[in-house]
Each structure stands twice: as structure tokens, then as C-alpha cells.
Amino acid sequence: MLTCENEKELALRARNMRCHIIRMLEAAGSGHTGGSLSIVEIMALLYFKHMNIRPQEPRWPDRDRFVLSKGHAAPGLYAALCEAGFFPEDELKTLRKLGTRLQGHPDCKKVPGIDMSTGSLGQGLSAANGMALGLRLSGKAARVYTTLGDGESEEGQIWEAAMTAVHYKLDNLTAFLDHNGLQIDGDVTKVKSMLNPGARFQAFGWNVLYADGHNLRQLDAAIELAKQTKGVPTMIIAKTIKGKGVSFAEDKAEWHGVAPKADEAVQAIEEIMAGGCK
Amino acid sequence: MAEKIATRDAYGKALVALGARNKDVVVLDADLSKSTKTAKFGETYPERFFQMGIAEQDLMSTAAGLATVGKIPFASTFAIFATGRAFEQIRNSIAYPHLNVKVAATHAGITVGEDGGSHQSIEDIALMRVLPGMTVIVPADGPEAEQAVYAAAEHDGPVYLRFGRGGVPVIHGADYQFKIGKAEVLRDGGDVAIIACGVMVEAALAAADLLAAEGITARVINMATVKPLDAEVVKAAAVQTGAIVTAEEHSVIGGLGAAVAEHVVGNGNCPVPVEMVGVQDVFGQSGNPAELMKEYGLTAADIVAAAKRAVERKKK
Ligand SMILES: Cc1ncc(C[n+]2csc(CCOP(=O)(O)OP(=O)(O)O)c2C)c(N)n1
Ligand SMILES: [Mg+2]
Numbered sequence: 001m002l003t004c005e006n007e008k009e010l011a012l013r014a015r016n017m018r019c020h021i022i023r024m025l026e027a028a029g030s031g032h033t034g035g036s037l038s039i040v041e042i043m044a045l046l047y048f049k050h051m052n053i054r055p056q057e058p059r060w061p062d063r064d065r066f067v068l069s070k071g072h073a074a075p076g077l078y079a080a081l082c083e084a085g086f087f088p089e090d091e092l093k094t095l096r097k098l099g100t101r102l103q104g105h106p107d108c109k110k111v112p113g114i115d116m117s118t119g120s121l122g123q124g125l126s127a128a129n130g131m132a133l134g135l136r137l138s139g140k141a142a143r144v145y146t147t148l149g150d151g152e153s154e155e156g157q158i159w160e161a162a163m164t165a166v167h168y169k170l171d172n173l174t175a176f177l178d179h180n181g182l183q184i185d186g187d188v189t190k191v192k193s194m195l196n197p198g199a200r201f202q203a204f205g206w207n208v209l210y211a212d213g214h215n216l217r218q219l220d221a222a223i224e225l226a227k228q229t230k231g232v233p234t235m236i237i238a239k240t241i242k243g244k245g246v247s248f249a250e251d252k253a254e255w256h257g258v259a260p261k262a263d264e265a266v267q268a269i270e271e272i273m274a275g276g277c278k
Numbered sequence: 279m280a281e282k283i284a285t286r287d288a289y290g291k292a293l294v295a296l297g298a299r300n301k302d303v304v305v306l307d308a309d310l311s312k313s314t315k316t317a318k319f320g321e322t323y324p325e326r327f328f329q330m331g332i333a334e335q336d337l338m339s340t341a342a343g344l345a346t347v348g349k350i351p352f353a354s355t356f357a358i359f360a361t362g363r364a365f366e367q368i369r370n371s372i373a374y375p376h377l378n379v380k381v382a383a384t385h386a387g388i389t390v391g392e393d394g395g396s397h398q399s400i401e402d403i404a405l406m407r408v409l410p411g412m413t414v415i416v417p418a419d420g421p422e423a424e425q426a427v428y429a430a431a432e433h434d435g436p437v438y439l440r441f442g443r444g445g446v447p448v449i450h451g452a453d454y455q456f457k458i459g460k461a462e463v464l465r466d467g468g469d470v471a472i473i474a475c476g477v478m479v480e481a482a483l484a485a486a487d488l489l490a491a492e493g494i495t496a497r498v499i500n501m502a503t504v505k506p507l508d509a510e511v512v513k514a515a516a517v518q519t520g521a522i523v524t525a526e527e528h529s530v531i532g533g534l535g536a537a538v539a540e541h542v543v544g545n546g547n548c549p550v551p552v553e554m555v556g557v558q559d560v561f562g563q564s565g566n567p568a569e570l571m572k573e574y575g576l577t578a579a580d581i582v583a584a585a586k587r588a589v590e591r592k593k594k
Contacts, residue, residue, distance in 0.1 A: 115346060
């Protein structure tokens, strides 16, 4: 259960992360705004409540792992890592610039706290499975978390991996589907009939839970339930809004892969701050 | 006649031995474990063997995940599917993060035989060689294959191991020591150097005998590590013999021949005629391995002809 105090802290973290996302994208002049904003609450719960990590010892062998399978939401991950103290806030403005550790898509060789390089959609769930298999084989209690896109789930490899996780009974794995309903070319149901992903994962044998992906209490309860589930992996279908928190970007496919300009960033930050800690 | 061992059999045997002494070694396969010879490892260490089903992309990225938590995964399937179907998984999940995964592919080249062109990988060396940080090893016989497996396990980083289906004559003794990046000069000669890998090493030795009978002395080099290429040995061969023949069971585009040619005209700065024996930009077909090697110009006689062309060219 999330205490009121917890919830307040997490909401504050989420707000800070949204501001980081806007500022780093504006400084970079390019990047993925919509899908970074939609995962903020998921990231806040993972990095500030559930994941057992040591920002001062990023390679700690017993840590929980996270794979951002939808790697284009890198700003969402960088915001969480920076908030958690893996690297200084100042570095955020180097996003996407020559020589930076903060590559356009996450690079586990460069950034402390990143467990897997991603960016090519469809590969992260397999990698998360490999981590879960390996950690279990080593007798470690560590858990593995991963976040997928709904458009990304059109990739065949996601379903190969969905079979693997069930076949190997990976109950140390919790996946989130960031179900924001949009991908680059539009609505996921129009692009490739990505209808009812929950039922699909259920049919593959997953424990499927549903949550409002911006409701900290719902997400928290689902993550707790996943931890207690034995013998099967859990998929949390998180209903989200792409671009969440910024009115002009919310639920707009056009805001998938563009960064806010200076005036837009000002308005976005205002709205995020005014939106309060919700 | 020398004893024949398929390099895939040597691989399977080496894996079991390796599994006993290194508990971090895990093996993944994609419904071909009987053919790739990983099945024995699976029987011996079932908890460290992961059957991935017919899902090569998942195979490679799962291996990557295992490597991030300290395991040493050997991921096996046929060369065509490992490097073709799952190329981008090897590229982005394994090579880009420089993870400690060993892509151990069997049934490479046209000696796959009767299964035909769809199954004969003639481009895998090129595909793997182009990836930054990838080590590419093509063992010539059973003992070398076994050694290469141990060396790959010791090496920190991604490795591509290329094994064949059919038996190849044993040319190395039990005391042979394979080292990644070190070529082996099997025979010395001053008129021409034959640089070969895999099954073509045996053919290169046979070619050297035939050439000797005609008064041409050939240096025979086993370039088992195609990447990183043993630049010193290539340069010495170029400088000292003035003519090079490369021989591989692979396309002449992008493989060992290309690597050697790139070096002599590039960083090696020792340009000499290079004749390439290999598959000439065509796909394979069904047939028995010996027939196919003849059909595609991969015999000792083809190496001899290439050596003569190279020697002629250097006179000009
Ligand atoms: C294999 C691959 N194909 C295409 C792309 C280009 N791409 C980047 S994001 C994206 C759309 C992703 O949609 P979704 O998974 O729904 O992400 P979200 O809505 O959460 O941003 C595409 C096609 C890619 N990164 N990888
Ligand atoms: Mg989406």
C-alpha cells in the first residue's frame, strides 16, 4: 500500500521528472516527447519505491534490473536516473550532443544505472527474460522490470519473448505495457490492429493486470501483486496518455518524435507545475 | 587418410568440458540442438541449457540479457539463421553493448550440402566481421574448434564461432594451442602465400603439395581468426612472397579474402596481387558437399590455379 506520504513524494518525483524531460528535450532540439511523458509514473514507482538499487554502486550485482524496451523514451529513463542520483542534473542538457553519455537511445556501456542498451524496438523483453533467467540461476532474489510500447508490441520478437517468459516461469519478471494507444503513424488500432493487448498476453499465459498508468496507487498495487505472483510473469497493462501533463502534446501522435521549442517548453513547465503533484 | 571430425562435433564436446570447469557457461539453442551438438550440454547441465524454440531473434537477445548478469552464453543455431534472421539482434543486443555472448553457429558454408542454397550460409563471415568489436573465428578442424571454444569463453566480448556440418581431416595434434588473433604458418614457402580458413586449410595444404611438384613453393597460413586479422603475418606474407591467394568456404565478398585485401592495400601498405578462392557472388544449391566444392571452385586444384595466376601477376 502506498502511504499518503509515499504518494506525495512520488508525485513530486514525477513532476520533477516531467520538468527534466521537457528541459533536456528542449536543449537537445530533438527527441521523443510523447512516449517519455507517458512512462513517468511507472518510472517513479520503480526508481523511488520498488527497485532495489544503489545509485552510488550502479553495478551492484544483487540490484534489480530495468530494461527500457521502448528505448526512444530515453529521456524518461534519464530523468529517473538523474533524480535518483546516478549522474548530475547538469548532464541532462548534453542529451543527444556529440560526446555525451546520454545517447539518443539508452547505452548501458556509457550511463551508470542503465542495465541494457535499447532503441531497436522489440528486443528488450527478450533481454529482460535473459536477465531474469540468469539471476534466478545465480540464486539471486533480484527482480527484473521492463517497459514496452503498445506499437512496439507489433514486433514478432515480443511474442517470441512472451512465450519464453511463460515457458521458463519467470515470476521474477514484471513488464509494463505503456498503452498510450499511439505510435508514429497514428492510432495503434489503425496502424496494425493492436487491439486488446491484455487479452493477447493472457492468452500467452501471462498474469495480466490493468492499471491507470498515471495513478500511483493503482500502479503500486499492481506491482505489489506481481511480486507475489508465483510461476508466471506479470504484464501490467498501463493505460496512459501519450504526452501526459502537457496539454498541447497530450494524445497527439505528432508529438511522438519532436522536442518542444523554447516557448512551448515554458508553457509545458508551467502546466506541469500547475498540474501539481497528481 | 587422416581421421575426420566435424567441427560441430568438436564444439559439442568442448561445451561439455567447458561446462564442467566454468559454471557461468550457459547454452541456448533454437530447436536444432541435435544438429548443432549442444544437446549433450543440455543433457549434462539441464539447468544451464535454454531451449528457445524456433525463435532466433529471441535466442540472441535472451543471450544478451544473460550476459548482462554475468553468464557466458553460447547461442547456437545454423549459421544462416544466426547471422541472417537475427542479424540485427546480434548487432544491437550483443555487439553494440559489447556483451559477452558467443554466437556459435554450425552448418556454415556450402558443405551443408543437400539442404541447398536456402541453408548454405555464404555471407555470415561478412555480416559478423563488419560489426565493431566482434571477434570472428573459423576453425579448420576438430582440435582447433575445441580450442577455439575454450578461447572464446576466456575472451571478454562478443565472438562469432563458425562451425561446419561435415567431417574434416584433422590437421592439428593434441598439443595444438589456438590463440585468438594469431595466425598459424603451417608450411613455409617463398613464391606465394595461401591464406585460408576453415575447411579450406586442408585444401590449401594439398594445393601446396601440388604446387611444390611444379617447383612453386607456397607458404600456407591458417587464418582461423578472421577478425582481428593477424596483420603481421599477412604483411610478412605479402612482403616475403609478393603474391597472395585467399581461400574460404564463403563469398569472396566481405570474408577472409576481403579482409586480407583490405589490409594489404590499406593499413598494411604492402600491395601485392591477391587472388580469392571462394564462392563467386552466387547462391549455393543442393548436392553432396564434395560435388558442391568442385562446382563452386573450392578445391585444391582451384587454389593451385589461383596461385599460378597470382605468381604470374607479380611478374608483371
Ligand atoms: C525495430 C524498430 N523499428 C522502428 C523503429 C522506429 N520507431 C521508434 S518509436 C516507434 C513507434 C513506437 O510506438 P510505441 O511502441 O507505441 O511507443 P510510444 O507510443 O510509447 O512512444 C517507431 C516505429 C525503431 N526504433 N525500432
Ligand atoms: Mg504507443
